[in-house]
Structures are given as structure tokens and as C-alpha cells.
Amino acid sequence: MADLHFELVTPEKQVLSEDVYMVVVPGSEGEMGIMAGHAPVMTTIKDNAELAVYRSAGATPEKIRVSGGFAEVGDNGLTVLAESAGE
Amino acid sequence: MASLKALKLRIGSVKSTQKITKALNMVAAAKLRRATQLALAARPYSTRMAEVVGSLASRVTPGPQSPALLAGTGKDDTHLIIVVTGDRGLAGAFNTNIVRNVRRKADELRAQGKTVLFYIVGRKGKPVLQRLFPKSIIAEFDTSQSRNPTYEEARAIAKDITDRFAADGVDVVHLAYAMFRSTLVQEPVIDQIIPIAPSSAPEAANDSAKAGVAPAAVEYEPDEEEILTDLLPRNIAVQIYRALLENNAGFYGSQMTAMDNATRNAGDMINRLSIQYNRQRQAAITTELVEIISGAEAL
Numbered sequence: 113m114a115d116l117h118f119e120l121v122t123p124e125k126q127v128l129s130e131d132v133y134m135v136v137v138p139g140s141e142g143e144m145g146i147m148a149g150h151a152p153v154m155t156t157i158k159d160n161a162e163l164a165v166y167r168s169a170g171a172t173p174e175k176i177r178v179s180g181g182f183a184e185v186g187d188n189g190l191t192v193l194a195e196s197a198g199e
Numbered sequence: 200m201a202s203l204k205a206l207k208l209r210i211g212s213v214k215s216t217q218k219i220t221k222a223l224n225m226v227a228a229a230k231l232r233r234a235t236q237l238a239l240a241a242r243p244y245s246t247r248m249a250e251v252v253g254s255l256a257s258r259v260t261p262g263p264q265s266p267a268l269l270a271g272t273g274k275d276d277t278h279l280i281i282v283v284t285g286d287r288g289l290a291g292a293f294n295t296n297i298v299r300n301v302r303r304k305a306d307e308l309r310a311q312g313k314t315v316l317f318y319i320v321g322r323k324g325k326p327v328l329q330r331l332f333p334k335s336i337i338a339e340f341d342t343s344q345s346r347n348p349t350y351e352e353a354r355a356i357a358k359d360i361t362d363r364f365a366a367d368g369v370d371v372v373h374l375a376y377a378m379f380r381s382t383l384v385q386e387p388v389i390d391q392i393i394p395i396a397p398s399s400a401p402e403a404a405n406d407s408a409k410a411g412v413a414p415a416a417v418e419y420e421p422d423e424e425e426i427l428t429d430l431l432p433r434n435i436a437v438q439i440y441r442a443l444l445e446n447n448a449g450f451y452g453s454q455m456t457a458m459d460n461a462t463r464n465a466g467d468m469i470n471r472l473s474i475q476y477n478r479q480r481q482a483a484i485t486t487e488l489v490e491i492i493s494g495a496e497a498l
Contacts, residue, residue, distance in 0.1 A: 121243050121244045121247060122244060123241055123244045123245070123350045123353075123437060123440050124237075124240060124241065124350065125240040125241075126240065126243050126244075139420055140420070140421065141420050141421060151418065152417040152418065153417065153418045153419075153420065154251070154255075154417055154418070154419050154420070154426060155419070155420040155421075155426075156420075156421070156425075156426055156429050156430075180433070182251075182426065182429070182430065184251060186417075191247060193244060193247055193248060193251070195350070195433070
């Protein structure tokens, strides 16, 4: 299965833009794991929650703390717009 | 005809002016690089944000319950213009251009019988606007303490604006700044930020139609309205942040060009004055010689 294109953007800069296996997004109405081919969704993200980025299947996730953002899944992958993002 | 001494002084003063403009030119060039980087780095976020808000806005039919930031107050009697200028001068026509653009817009709106108010960001916009439109400036935001605009500042301005929007009976908010096209070109623009300009929504809808995305296929969590309420204030902060950065980059670009010109003009002036000085010196020597020779002949 093709990889998911994941972009993390803050007002200051583009933090990440790469192909990953799965990202767990802490949506305000519940966490969701997003993999390639996910149906288009848009959700706000819980404040001060952690994104978990799985580079490949079964790998240890990389946690990225984000605040004040929202996630959008479209044809070209997952885009997370956050006001601030720190590892 | 100026005396030799006066000319010499004049050359000296032009030379020290040139030193200053040259130094400012180099400082602006260094700052420009950083400012451009920041402005370019912020573009992806604000473009994405505008896209998302645009497509959301086109999907929500404005009703009485929908957020005022989206639908407006239903009137357009009072216009607030956020004027973003530089904090310093010596940047050519940069600040003047922004203010002139604002003035044109304000005159236009007044001719239609609307009330125009100003919110000033940056020091250089205030004096002129205060003279032209006394009592129309409702507030100002001081950015002179920070070297590069930060998102925090933008958020503070946005909060101030949205509070005023709710309280002061402002119906439409515009944002006036200079778009950074290149070092040489800064284009003064005025964008409508509240309510979302009607033109941006259909455009975004067209974009998604072009991309072949069926608008109904996107799932929203929570629903559109709630996302919008969350997003709209943030969108305003982002647009202001972008304006601040573009403005900052444009300012240094303009300053660099202006100072480059000034340095060159000072150089030309020094050349001209030196030639004049040397001619006069030579004329004085010749006169002196003629006097000595004719004196010797008379003996």
C-alpha cells in the first residue's frame, strides 16, 4: 500500500513534509489513525495533544506535540495546520 | 560662487551622509534576507488556511446563526481599515504608497456615505492619517519593540480586532499592507478579511471542483459550523501575521533600494562638487600667479 503523504505546517514554517505509514491524530472528538487512502475528513485537534507519526508499520511512533490546530485529509494526503508544534 | 572653504565643508557633509546611507543599505540587505525567508516560510500555512476556510465557507449557507465573522453583520455601514506600515522611514515611497492606497479607499467609501475607521499598526501611518481623517483612528498597535513580527503579535492584533468587531459596531474589516513581490516591487494592497470576501469562496469551490473532489465527500468532525467558529478567528490572525511579514520584507527591500539610490546620488554629488572645488582652486592659483608676474614686471 502506498505511503501517506503527511505535512505539518505552522505559521512560522513547514515543519514536516514526508511520506509516512500512519499518523494518529488526536481529534477533538476522538483519536483517529490515518493511513493512505483515508476518506476525506476534516477535524479540529485537541489542544496540546500529541500526534503520533509511524514512519513504517510496527515502528516506534515519533510524538509531536501540537497546539491549536486542525487536520485535513484530502486526495494529496494529510495536512495538519497547527499554531505551534514542538517535538 | 561658493568659497573654497564652503565647498570643502559641503563635500565633507555629503561624504558623511553617504557613509550613513551606505551603512543603512547594508543593514537593510542583511535584514531583508531574514525577512524574506520568514515571509516565504509563512506562505504555505496562510494559503492552506485560506483554501480551507474558503471551501468551508462555500459549503455553509450563511444564516442568522452562522458566525458573524463569516456572514458579517448584515450591514456595511462602518468600515474598519487595519493599516500596516513600517516603523521607520528612509525607505523610499514605501510607507507613502500604503497610506495613499488607504486614503483612496477611504475616500471612496466615504463618498458612498460609509463611516471609515482606522486601526494603525506601525508608526509611520499615523501622522498622515491623523491629519487627513481626524478622530477616525480608534486604536494603534505598537510594533516598534520587536525586530521581526511574531505570531503572538498577530494574534494579539486579531484578538483586539475581533473584540472590537463584536463590540464597536464595525461591519466590515479591511487589511491594508504592501505585498512583497520582489526587492524592487512592493505592491500596496487592501484585502477584506471580515466577512470573508465573497470572491474567495467561489474560487475555492472551483478549485475543489477542478481537482475532482466531490464537496459532499468530506466528513467534518465536529460539524462545519463548529470548525468554522474555531477557525475563523485563527484565520484572521494568520492573515494579519502574513501581512506583517510581507510588509516587513517589503520594507527592507524598499529601504535597501532607496539607500542604494541615495548612496549613488551622494557619490555623483561628491564628484560634481570635487570638480567645482578643483576648478576654483586652480582659478585662485592662476590669479595669484598672474598677480605675482605682473608685480614683477612692474618693477
